[in-house]
Amino acid sequence: MTASVYPTVPATDPSLLSKKDFQTEVDPRWCPGCGDYSILAQVQRILPELGIPKEQIVFISGIGCSSRFPYYMNTYGMHSIHGRAPAIASGVKTLRPGLSVWVVTGDGDALAIGGNHFIHALRRNMDLKILMFNNRIYGLTKGQYSPTSEQGKKTKSSPAGAPDYPFNPISVALSAEATFVARAADIDAKGLPAVLERAARHKGSAYIEIYQNCPIFNDGAHDYLTDRKTKAEHELRLEHGKPLRFGANGEKGIALDTRMQPVVVDVATYGEDRLLVHDEQNDSLAYFLSRLVHPAFPTPVGVFRCVERPSYEQLVEDQLTAARERKVASVQDALEAGETWTVA
Amino acid sequence: MTASVYPTVPATDPSLLSKKDFQTEVDPRWCPGCGDYSILAQVQRILPELGIPKEQIVFISGIGCSSRFPYYMNTYGMHSIHGRAPAIASGVKTLRPGLSVWVVTGDGDALAIGGNHFIHALRRNMDLKILMFNNRIYGLTKGQYSPTSEQGKKTKSSPAGAPDYPFNPISVALSAEATFVARAADIDAKGLPAVLERAARHKGSAYIEIYQNCPIFNDGAHDYLTDRKTKAEHELRLEHGKPLRFGANGEKGIALDTRMQPVVVDVATYGEDRLLVHDEQNDSLAYFLSRLVHPAFPTPVGVFRCVERPSYEQLVEDQLTAARERKVASVQDALEAGETWTVA
Amino acid sequence: MLEKHTEVLEAVAIRFAGDSGDGMQLTGTQFTETTALAGNDLATFPDYPAEIRAPAGTIGGVSGFQLHLSSKDVFTPGDEPDVLVAMNPAALKVNLPDLKPGGILILNTEQFSDKNLERAGYKSNPLEDGSLAAYRVYPVDITGLTLKAIADVGLNQRAAVRCKNFFALGLAYWMFNRPLEHSIAWIEQTMAKKDALAAQANLKALKAGHAYGETAEIFTHSYVIPEAKIAPGKYKNITGNEGVALGLLAAMQLSGLDMFLGTYPITPATDILHHLSKYKHLGVKTFQAEDEIAGICSAIGAAYAGGLAVTTTSGPGLALKSEAMNLALMLELPLVIVNVQRGGPSTGLPTKTEQSDLMQALYGRNGESPIPVIAARSPGDCFDAAIEAVRIAIRSMTPVLLLTDGYLANGSEPWRIPKLDELPRIPVHFHTEPNGFQPYGRDDRLARPWAIPGTPGLEHRIGGLEKANLTGAVSYDGGNHELMCKLRAEKIRRIADIIPPTEVHGALDGDVLVVGWGGTYGAIRAGVDKLLGDGHRVAHVHLRHLNPLPADLGAVLHRFKKVLVPELNLGQLSHLLRDRYLIDAVSYNKVQGKPFKESEIARAVLAELERL
Amino acid sequence: MLEKHTEVLEAVAIRFAGDSGDGMQLTGTQFTETTALAGNDLATFPDYPAEIRAPAGTIGGVSGFQLHLSSKDVFTPGDEPDVLVAMNPAALKVNLPDLKPGGILILNTEQFSDKNLERAGYKSNPLEDGSLAAYRVYPVDITGLTLKAIADVGLNQRAAVRCKNFFALGLAYWMFNRPLEHSIAWIEQTMAKKDALAAQANLKALKAGHAYGETAEIFTHSYVIPEAKIAPGKYKNITGNEGVALGLLAAMQLSGLDMFLGTYPITPATDILHHLSKYKHLGVKTFQAEDEIAGICSAIGAAYAGGLAVTTTSGPGLALKSEAMNLALMLELPLVIVNVQRGGPSTGLPTKTEQSDLMQALYGRNGESPIPVIAARSPGDCFDAAIEAVRIAIRSMTPVLLLTDGYLANGSEPWRIPKLDELPRIPVHFHTEPNGFQPYGRDDRLARPWAIPGTPGLEHRIGGLEKANLTGAVSYDGGNHELMCKLRAEKIRRIADIIPPTEVHGALDGDVLVVGWGGTYGAIRAGVDKLLGDGHRVAHVHLRHLNPLPADLGAVLHRFKKVLVPELNLGQLSHLLRDRYLIDAVSYNKVQGKPFKESEIARAVLAELERL
Ligand SMILES: Cc1ncc(C[n+]2csc(CCOP(=O)(O)OP(=O)(O)O)c2C)c(N)n1
Ligand SMILES: Cc1ncc(C[n+]2csc(CCOP(=O)(O)OP(=O)(O)O)c2C)c(N)n1
Ligand code: SF4
Ligand code: SF4
Ligand SMILES: [Mg+2]
Numbered sequence A, B: 001m002t003a004s005v006y007p008t009v010p011a012t013d014p015s016l017l018s019k020k021d022f023q024t025e026v027d028p029r030w031c032p033g034c035g036d037y038s039i040l041a042q043v044q045r046i047l048p049e050l051g052i053p054k055e056q057i058v059f060i061s062g063i064g065c066s067s068r069f070p071y072y073m074n075t076y077g078m079h080s081i082h083g084r085a086p087a088i089a090s091g092v093k094t095l096r097p098g099l100s101v102w103v104v105t106g107d108g109d110a111l112a113i114g115g116n117h118f119i120h121a122l123r124r125n126m127d128l129k130i131l132m133f134n135n136r137i138y139g140l141t142k143g144q145y146s147p148t149s150e151q152g153k154k155t156k157s158s159p160a161g162a163p164d165y166p167f168n169p170i171s172v173a174l175s176a177e178a179t180f181v182a183r184a185a186d187i188d189a190k191g192l193p194a195v196l197e198r199a200a201r202h203k204g205s206a207y208i209e210i211y212q213n214c215p216i217f218n219d220g221a222h223d224y225l226t227d228r229k230t231k232a233e234h235e236l237r238l239e240h241g242k243p244l245r246f247g248a249n250g251e252k253g254i255a256l257d258t259r260m261q262p263v264v265v266d267v268a269t270y271g272e273d274r275l276l277v278h279d280e281q282n283d284s285l286a287y288f289l290s291r292l293v294h295p296a297f298p299t300p301v302g303v304f305r306c307v308e309r310p311s312y313e314q315l316v317e318d319q320l321t322a323a324r325e326r327k328v329a330s331v332q333d334a335l336e337a338g339e340t341w342t343v344a
Numbered sequence C, D: 001m002l003e004k005h006t007e008v009l010e011a012v013a014i015r016f017a018g019d020s021g022d023g024m025q026l027t028g029t030q031f032t033e034t035t036a037l038a039g040n041d042l043a044t045f046p047d048y049p050a051e052i053r054a055p056a057g058t059i060g061g062v063s064g065f066q067l068h069l070s071s072k073d074v075f076t077p078g079d080e081p082d083v084l085v086a087m088n089p090a091a092l093k094v095n096l097p098d099l100k101p102g103g104i105l106i107l108n109t110e111q112f113s114d115k116n117l118e119r120a121g122y123k124s125n126p127l128e129d130g131s132l133a134a135y136r137v138y139p140v141d142i143t144g145l146t147l148k149a150i151a152d153v154g155l156n157q158r159a160a161v162r163c164k165n166f167f168a169l170g171l172a173y174w175m176f177n178r179p180l181e182h183s184i185a186w187i188e189q190t191m192a193k194k195d196a197l198a199a200q201a202n203l204k205a206l207k208a209g210h211a212y213g214e215t216a217e218i219f220t221h222s223y224v225i226p227e228a229k230i231a232p233g234k235y236k237n238i239t240g241n242e243g244v245a246l247g248l249l250a251a252m253q254l255s256g257l258d259m260f261l262g263t264y265p266i267t268p269a270t271d272i273l274h275h276l277s278k279y280k281h282l283g284v285k286t287f288q289a290e291d292e293i294a295g296i297c298s299a300i301g302a303a304y305a306g307g308l309a310v311t312t313t314s315g316p317g318l319a320l321k322s323e324a325m326n327l328a329l330m331l332e333l334p335l336v337i338v339n340v341q342r343g344g345p346s347t348g349l350p351t352k353t354e355q356s357d358l359m360q361a362l363y364g365r366n367g368e369s370p371i372p373v374i375a376a377r378s379p380g381d382c383f384d385a386a387i388e389a390v391r392i393a394i395r396s397m398t399p400v401l402l403l404t405d406g407y408l409a410n411g412s413e414p415w416r417i418p419k420l421d422e423l424p425r426i427p428v429h430f431h432t433e434p435n436g437f438q439p440y441g442r443d444d445r446l447a448r449p450w451a452i453p454g455t456p457g458l459e460h461r462i463g464g465l466e467k468a469n470l471t472g473a474v475s476y477d478g479g480n481h482e483l484m485c486k487l488r489a490e491k492i493r494r495i496a497d498i499i500p501p502t503e504v505h506g507a508l509d510g511d512v513l514v515v516g517w518g519g520t521y522g523a524i525r526a527g528v529d530k531l532l533g534d535g536h537r538v539a540h541v542h543l544r545h546l547n548p549l550p551a552d553l554g555a556v557l558h559r560f561k562k563v564l565v566p567e568l569n570l571g572q573l574s575h576l577l578r579d580r581y582l583i584d585a586v587s588y589n590k591v592q593g594k595p596f597k598e599s600e601i602a603r604a605v606l607a608e609l610e611r612l
């Protein structure tokens, strides 16, 4: 056997990296005020902290405003075709489990045309970090309703209101057996980097729904959650092992009523010990939380679910290792296997 | 306006229909012992009871053993292409809301290539009856693992065991906002027709997962649930408003433990009133039930979820009606609308 | 006061260019409508920036609108504008290369700051460095004059600056002696509804621009383009996408069918969806599917159910639809697939035009897969082509591909509004007779019966597996398969029976025949007309039908010494003609996301003439 | 005892036919292996029923296996079998029309019951009604004799009846003087592992069949086919799907790359996945994707990451992959797409063979989309073709389409196992030098550098939008786009530099040149050889490379008066040749899900000769 054809250049030292190492010379081409800018900044901020050599990071996207993201990340990157990023990323990761592979996608890219690849990547627990920018609209094609737009939404393609009932993306990700599921808002300078970092360190598929504002075609869709004035009333920060409390002073909580339905209670009168306690490992609870929807309920942000399960590419590596241990044979042996005969 | 180009033949009398009216002269081409036969028989049995003229029923399928179903139904039918039946059926139903439109699909057809159309049809609440024959294998292509095959399954394409973690189809359907979700086994002569009939009468998308035996490539996958000997121990029949009990004499029940996780309890010692009570309208509960998986838990059969929500095609009809009331204009008017000028 | 002269011109091409935020498309549209009302023939070319929102002032963000108006027939927006209105340095940089030598240049001086010059990549200020010496330059502080004119309206600075396009419009109206009435009415009726204050300001800006032309000392000449001889009738401007939408509406009426559009948004086809979604009161159902496959599949379902079924897309979307197109072919159901071509391959140049999906349209499916392909030649012709597509689909029970392109889709032209009751009906016959019903029996066009769900006694099953002749049952018989493949091919071939004889424009035989298809019509016609005017023995044939080709086309081709095929691709139609007629067709290509110029065509033909 | 004669034959074709449950494929394979060991050249044709499981005894359920063995070169499984072993009436009904007049017919009489005759659609019993008079009929109660022979083994009735195919095999061995050793060893080693009892019974059945031939009074003759002159080496039988799998394995070794297959099951391509999934110990990663789009996309990801990336499919799946193929083309990454053609369009005839995806392969994508296309000509050649596909993909950084078909995929032939270290290596160079790195710089083949994630300093972004020359940045520039379209086209054109001169078999110039491609090789070669033997001035060229075509092909074509193009489609290659070379190529078609017969080719060529 000759030497490997693969490059043997040593990895660079990740401890030297800073945010600006991840910036490219290309100026981002998003509209002024687009939520994509803040997400980009947060991602560039946390990457140096992960201890991963820059050359081992790959960003793969589909098509959409959000999917231009890789152009602005000074890592390896691919701006692929609409909806297929999870499938492409799966090939990268399966071939090279050592790479850190990120998928950037939009609500249309991930849930309209790409819905199937999205749920299949999750169920396989492919070790991908999937960031879905949810602006509840098709931005790049200039404003049609998306699978996360509210029913009745008036857009260019639905002048009488969209007849479609939307997906709840967190519910979908959970039912697709995702092992890490979280939510954050574009301009949440604390919550977003926190979930990004946990996602990065999770071994397996990690899905983050990022509420993103599109000032051009769907301005203010998430204002209730991001506006300082209303935020406290509408944000439910999930913390593992902690009771579900919200409000400016945590004065409100979430409990189950007798029909196993959620109710908002006053913590003081109801009692903190009767509140639901968040458990990242309980998938039915995570689903239950995903059903807390504005305006009837506060919007949970943070980590809905985080469990361990062998990742796809790890299982494949294990199978290869086991097969190699079981059977030592060359390609020539494979050619010669089976019934053969020799003509002299 | 001239007379409609559409046929004005009067509908036939559905009260005269019997099972054999739904049988075709073509002999089913499934292997001996295939579960598809019993499903076919049950469907042919319940259709005459629905009061629908035969010519108003359409069966649309994709590709797979299961998808040959329409050939054996003496109704309108289309054996289309792999995975696309829900999309085709959506076109039929949207154009002609008066038709009764059924989709027959397999675990590969619906959840592998067709996963996206499947979940989108459900979220739209398109009034389709979707029967998914789940044999946990690709039958037609002669035995590769499917998205519902258990992890580690050895098949022709996975000699070392499938590295994929499977979908839980009921969970997926629920998260796709399906308004009717049920499960039955192919040879359950009581349970299957019961859910078929309820699905047929439901206004909106109805999904039934039918456990189907493939004696050739995955024999006995559902035996624990269908075998008379083991059935009672493993089957949890869901009934709206009733506590969750199972076992030969209903001696066992399902309750929540303190971590909001399911436990199997002895009803006598635990107390029936502390059991969970089924509620078809609680979507988190339905999800919770979908997570009860063999062998740790009994398998729920019957209706997981049944709620009312306007169906897609109904909303579209309503929009058309409203638009017609708001604006009376001809096609000629549309041509002439906008800035015009006249050359004499 | 300076004396002002009025000159009469036969034709003029004017281009407005500025930043995407500068409202150039609106300015262009207003000028177009006013021009149309004034009775000129005209053609337009809007040119959007490819970037979603490029940074203000950069090359990437330049938006343009060109208008060609004439007292004669107009076929294209004009090769080189006579007048360029540039609202900032980037707009100048991008558009100057196109301006005719000696052309008029109106520049918004306020924008020529150092920062903006740098953004546009200028090293020195062209207003000062003499680089514009070859043009008639009119530097105007458009921004400043606008702000002054509307100061009393009380808009905030940002909103006020935005009115500058109406100042430019007013100035242009003065220069070409156009009345202000139409734009005034538009501002007062349409704009005022949304923002009364802005309307007031724009009105003032418009008038101020006009007055500035009238009074400012720098302008010495204004121009008059006399009315063209235009067929009488009621007109409006339509884009190609509107043309398709209206054509489908008309076909709905002419056939009596209910319409269903199943589609997924994609540039530059999305506007067809936008347009059709407005006609709910006419019974049009639009279905925004989860992807292009669901788009076409839902349309197949609708066709099966008896609808006028349509799906719309652009190149990559057509690729995704290929498997389902074959299902429609096998089911033998009528379906119209509209493909608005854009720059390829892959995502390519999504906002630019190209004609490179012809091969995909003809051949891009597995197996022997004959599908009729037709193409529209101009925005207004999209209307007729859409009706033709529906007509063929229904008469022959087949999917039909209609090709347009980004240039047609977004370009507009004046269109004579037809009277629907003067157009031939599209006959539809739904089968209802159970006796002797054969799902795959055929009439003399080889069309099978359309037997839709809901019809008692015709219950039957169809699918993508090969069908037995007549019965339509599944058949694995080899002989039957060959027969069916040939029947399907012959069915499409017979469509040639209704294709009118090929129209040869120019010499009936002779030296060079230029054969084109699709959106290159205008440039080819203008280029060939020029050569005909110069006395050359040339001619132009423009194909609507690409599959099947017209029965007489071979004979026509053979009457010329040379056949030249200009295409916005690397030679796709020429492959087809070579294959079918074994003629050494010469391909003339351009793949730059832009339409041909008349002069390019004329030059290419001349080169062939010289080579003879 | 009757005296038995031994006759020497040059070649014989034998077909085993029975119900799908009758084990005919196993019988055929055993006979094949024994024949190969005996030193004959051979070719085989397994013919599975199209239905999943048709009811026992019906026409739809008949399974067949034909074997052509000879002491000379063999190119096809033979047009008409000399011997037909039919295990039931349906098998007789289906296969009799193919049997050579005067051929040998061995019939399992036990199955000729009224019920079975009716199932097969016989009105009267052919054993009795004289309808078989034209053949040498040997009625044998195969079932009964088998049951008797193995009675003492103690199998249940159903299992016992299943042994009858080994009785038939034994009888056939006797008839052609083949040794039993190979099959005995197989039963004792392979079968015994799974079911010792069954193995014991089959062994007895095999010997009983042989003994029956030896002793039964009805057989008077046995036959000997002398050894063929075969190149020395180690041989085994491989199917085309195995050939592709092994070729890819070999290419993995020759290139040093890690292999990744991303695919979705589809008939008749699935077996490639089955085969490759067995080589985990060699480092092969197979990914069973959720659909064909994910199959190719995962492979694109693997190519980007530096793998030997492959995706496999059949017609409808190729249609689904078209959009992503264009992404690979734009990214300029190496990727092998294997398309095992089947009967189309749509689902068509999924289990039957056809050559009708050539146009789709060449043209089935949006925009200008040049992709190399190569085709394999025989099961063993699939091995070489797969290596060639990998070689081209890597040298030119491009997706490559490899076409095989259902006939090659499931057919098998003896294959001389090559020594890997005697095959030329496939050079791979990963770029590592950051200085001056240009993602879209090019070498003299116009290939761009392969710079994979993990390489420090080469971080770069690629995508489906048009790229700027050299830098690979997004570019909307028209001139750049045209340049890139032409560079991509020229890159593919330059592959012709490594295509060897066209091999002309037969006359170097003359009357009729037969040009074929793909799986029709054997039939055409045999047909042309026959005519050459008869002294005609004909020749055969078989194309491996369909895009680009060999540089000298035009010259070769023009050396003949007529070019005949036999294809299992309606004339796809002939379209290409007409277009490229303006020759009036005559298309000879068959679209019946079946390969050509040698005699059909010979007859078609003769017809052309007569027409000259
Ligand atoms: C195959 C294909 N179909 C359609 C499109 C057009 N298209 C591009 S992006 C997009 C939707 C974008 O929405 P989303 O993913 O939410 O991204 P956003 O722009 O909102 O960030 C569509 C429909 C395309 N590029 N390719
Ligand atoms: C586009 C396309 N891809 C792949 C196939 C091959 N194929 C046919 S059916 C099938 C899977 C069938 O599995 P399932 O839906 O579970 O049906 P079953 O046969 O088990 O009833 C596959 C992969 C196809 N027909 N078309
Ligand atoms: S259109 Fe919306 S999502 Fe897209 S860049 Fe602009 S603001 Fe952002
Ligand atoms: S392969 Fe399995 S699923 Fe298919 S017909 Fe046979 S038994 Fe039924
Ligand atoms: Mg979006």
Ligand SMILES: [Mg+2]
Binding pocket: B064, B106, B107, B108, B133, B134, B135, B136, B137, B138, B139, B146
């Ligand atoms: Mg299945």
